[in-house]
Amino acid sequence: MKKKSAFRKLFGSREFLLAVIVVLMFAIVSAVNPAFFSFKSVTDMMKNNAVTMVMALGMLCVMLVGGIDISIMSTLALSGMSIGMLLKYEHIHNTLLAFVIAMAIGTLCGFLVGLVISRADVPPIIATMGFMYIYRAMGYLVSHGGEWAGASALGTFKNFATTKILGLSCVIWVIIVCYVIFFFFMKWTRTGRKIYAVGSNAEAAEVSGINVRNIKLMVFTVMGFLAGLGGALQVSVYASAMPDMQQGGEMDVIAACVIGGVSMSGGRGTVIGTLFGAFIMAMIPKALPLLRIDALWQNTIKGVLILVVVLVNVILQRVADRNALKGREM
Amino acid sequence: MAGKSGRTISNKPESPIKKIIFSWEGILILVLIGVNIFCKWFSEYYNMFNLLRQMPVYLAEVFLMMPMAFILVMGEIDISVGSIACLSATMACIVCNTGAPFIVVILTALAVGTLCGVINATILTNFTELPPMIVTLSTQIIFRGIAEIVLGSGGSISAANTAGFKALGTKVGKVPIILFLVAILAVIFAIILGKSTFGRRVYAIGTNRLTAHYSGIHVQKIRFIIYTVMGLMAGLCALFLVSTSYGANTTTGTGFEMDAIAMAVFGGISSTGGKGNLAGGIISAFIIVCLRVGLGQRNVHAQVILLILGVLLIAAVALPNLIGQLRRAVKKQ
Numbered sequence: 001m002k003k004k005s006a007f008r009k010l011f012g013s014r015e016f017l018l019a020v021i022v023v024l025m026f027a028i029v030s031a032v033n034p035a036f037f038s039f040k041s042v043t044d045m046m047k048n049n050a051v052t053m054v055m056a057l058g059m060l061c062v063m064l065v066g067g068i069d070i071s072i073m074s075t076l077a078l079s080g081m082s083i084g085m086l087l088k089y090e091h092i093h094n095t096l097l098a099f100v101i102a103m104a105i106g107t108l109c110g111f112l113v114g115l116v117i118s119r120a121d122v123p124p125i126i127a128t129m130g131f132m133y134i135y136r137a138m139g140y141l142v143s144h145g146g147e148w149a150g151a152s153a154l155g156t157f158k159n160f161a162t163t164k165i166l167g168l169s170c171v172i173w174v175i176i177v178c179y180v181i182f183f184f185f186m187k188w189t190r191t192g193r194k195i196y197a198v199g200s201n202a203e204a205a206e207v208s209g210i211n212v213r214n215i216k217l218m219v220f221t222v223m224g225f226l227a228g229l230g231g232a233l234q235v236s237v238y239a240s241a242m243p244d245m246q247q248g249g250e251m252d253v254i255a256a257c258v259i260g261g262v263s264m265s266g267g268r269g270t271v272i273g274t275l276f277g278a279f280i281m282a283m284i285p286k287a288l289p290l291l292r293i294d295a296l297w298q299n300t301i302k303g304v305l306i307l308v309v310v311l312v313n314v315i316l317q318r319v320a321d322r323n324a325l326k327g328r329e330m
Numbered sequence: 331m332a333g334k335s336g337r338t339i340s341n342k343p344e345s346p347i348k349k350i351i352f353s354w355e356g357i358l359i360l361v362l363i364g365v366n367i368f369c370k371w372f373s374e375y376y377n378m379f380n381l382l383r384q385m386p387v388y389l390a391e392v393f394l395m396m397p398m399a400f401i402l403v404m405g406e407i408d409i410s411v412g413s414i415a416c417l418s419a420t421m422a423c424i425v426c427n428t429g430a431p432f433i434v435v436i437l438t439a440l441a442v443g444t445l446c447g448v449i450n451a452t453i454l455t456n457f458t459e460l461p462p463m464i465v466t467l468s469t470q471i472i473f474r475g476i477a478e479i480v481l482g483s484g485g486s487i488s489a490a491n492t493a494g495f496k497a498l499g500t501k502v503g504k505v506p507i508i509l510f511l512v513a514i515l516a517v518i519f520a521i522i523l524g525k526s527t528f529g530r531r532v533y534a535i536g537t538n539r540l541t542a543h544y545s546g547i548h549v550q551k552i553r554f555i556i557y558t559v560m561g562l563m564a565g566l567c568a569l570f571l572v573s574t575s576y577g578a579n580t581t582t583g584t585g586f587e588m589d590a591i592a593m594a595v596f597g598g599i600s601s602t603g604g605k606g607n608l609a610g611g612i613i614s615a616f617i618i619v620c621l622r623v624g625l626g627q628r629n630v631h632a633q634v635i636l637l638i639l640g641v642l643l644i645a646a647v648a649l650p651n652l653i654g655q656l657r658r659a660v661k662k663q
Contacts (some may be wrong), residue, residue: 068463116644116648119652120647120648120651120652121651121655122644122647122648122651123600123601123602123647125407125463125601126591126595126601126643126644126647127644127647127648129588129591129592129640129643130592130639130640130641130643130644131640131644132588132640133592133636133637133639133640133643134636134637134640134641134644136633136636137633137634137636137637137640138637140631140633140634141633141634141637145631243633248584251467251470251471254467255467255468255471258464258467264461264463264464265461294479296478296479296482296483297475297479298475299471299472299474299475299478300471300472300475300476300478300479301475302471302475303468303469303470303471303472303473303475304468304472306464306467306468306471307453307465307468307469307472310460310464310465310468311453311457311460314457314459314460317459
């Protein structure tokens with residue numbers, strides 16, 4: 001087999017295509033409205049979509065093993081609401097402690113989901129649908145039936161989102177750290193490669209000595225951990241905690257992964273692709289008002305974009321397959 | 331998940347009575363009786379009259395459950411139905427407000443639903459590589475997005491001429507029309523799924539798609555029909571939604587797809603395909619309706635009811651699997 005040159009590999013890759021799309025979108029929007037092309041607008045965009053961007057990483061892992069998790073936004077609401085209430089009733093004051101509690105709750109939630117999926121063989125969509133109801137309801141119960149924790153109740157916690165380190169908001173540093181850790185984790189650690197192995201062929205992975213059940217358990221636990229982190233970020237960025245926050249937001253996270261080229265049947269997808277996918281999802285609500293398109297069109301455009309991306313992907317794949325066949329005939 | 335279906339072949343013929351009691355449907359009927367006893371004890375207002383009066387609000391979702399059962403038996407999923415219901419309800423209200431006769435309103439709702447179903451079906455049958463989850467995820471966003479555009483900045487519309495919708499919500503004697511319709515459709519759908527050639531083909535597709543294809547079943551044609559019917563039923567559901575609220579807004583039908591899937595799965599229809607029947611789905615639908623009416627009468631928060639639903643759903647799938655694993659472990663020793 002011919003070895004592709006590094007140059008061709010770069011241009012042929014899906015990540016490159018996505019990067020081109022992102023740059024094109026940037027260029028077009030900036031050309032129409034120069035206000036878009038500024039450091040502040042980009043960092044604002046990232047800050048407002050921090051939750052989706054961080055949680056897309058967990059969804060990447062889940063989708064790599066061929067699963068799906070639609071309970072994440074309920075986990076987010078439960079963990080975010082818990083720290084919101086703890087801060088409101090002044091049980092805790094420390095920002096770091098609040099983050100740790102939120103992440104601990106999230107991890108526990110994810111661990112439970114993982115146990116049900118990996119040990120009781122419940123299909124991921126059904127199990128996470130059940131937990132979506134359960135955790136959302138628990139969020140309501142924690143909030144004493146729908147109480148809010150507003151900005152005044154959150155004390156110094158909400159300052160986390162406004163504090164800047166080296167010119168960048170703490171929230172953006174969290175995103176960067178997460179992406180860097182995951183990039184190395186998925187590419188160069190043994191566990192990261194095992195996730196890909198399980199996703200490509202679970203039975204082959206089992207035979208070659210990988211404990212598939214434990215990998216699945218781990219993946220959903222990681223997802224829960226990131227959902228807990230997302231809960232803390234959500235509360236600090238929007239300076240409020242309410243039990244119905246981010247309802248339906250799990251579809252945005254899944255869409256970010258799908259646009260980023262993560263395959264739903266597992267085994268395919270990269271951290272870089274996910275980053276670009278999340279970026280495209282973040283750009284749509286920010287760019288539309290600047291292009292003077294009514295905000296009402298936002299969801300339709302988002303949906304059409306997802307559909308177009310997956311359809312183009314299939315068509316490109318078909319063309320590639322046909323070309324490969326042609327090569328064999330000759 | 332793969333290769334652990336846990337099916338065993340037993341040579342001993344089972345007695346039919348034992349088979350009925352120990353089947354999933356038998357357990358569900360016991361649960362239904364248990365839920366009714368519990369609701370009677372829990373709420374003093376829980377009786378046949380009030381049950382029939384408060385039922386229609388929750389029954390609209392049962393329309394979605396029936397075609398969803400077909401889709402789940404095929405091993406697929408459709409999460410766009412809630413949005414289809416939203417779009418058809420919106421269109422029905424708009425047509426109703428132009429003063430058109432009520433039959434036109436009904437036809438609009440059904441036509442819009444069917445059209446959305448056809449769109450789903452066309453994409454899914456032409457691009458078979460795509461998982462239905464992704465396609466219906468994007469159409470879910472698109473259909474609700476169109477409803478948002480149509481509704482404009484207010485985000486809601488109310489039907490000015492409610493006479494027709496009131497007629498839909500009336501009762502024959504003490505039984506609401508919707509219950510009759512659910513019963514008739516349930517029988518039709520159950521017969522098609524359980525007894526007809528079409529239904530057996532759906533099971534064949536769900537068990538092994540490739541084998542079904544090679545044994546001469548038009549897999550794509552059947553998928554097309556089922557997704558179209560799914561849209562049609564979402565339109566019907568929308569009509570009854572409007573008949574209870576006399577209007578539509580951007581959140582109409584949110585989460586209905588999940589409720590419909592939950593009903594079907596709780597009724598023993600496996601989401602991995604090829605297993606379950608509609609009787610179980612119908613019984614579980616009534617368990618959920620009774621539970622909602624009973625708990626709702628004492629002002630139990632809707633979220634608590636969802637909590638119970640979530641636990642039931644996971645238990646319904648996890649327990650049989652765990653029992654099967656335990657049995658195998660015992661047998662090995």
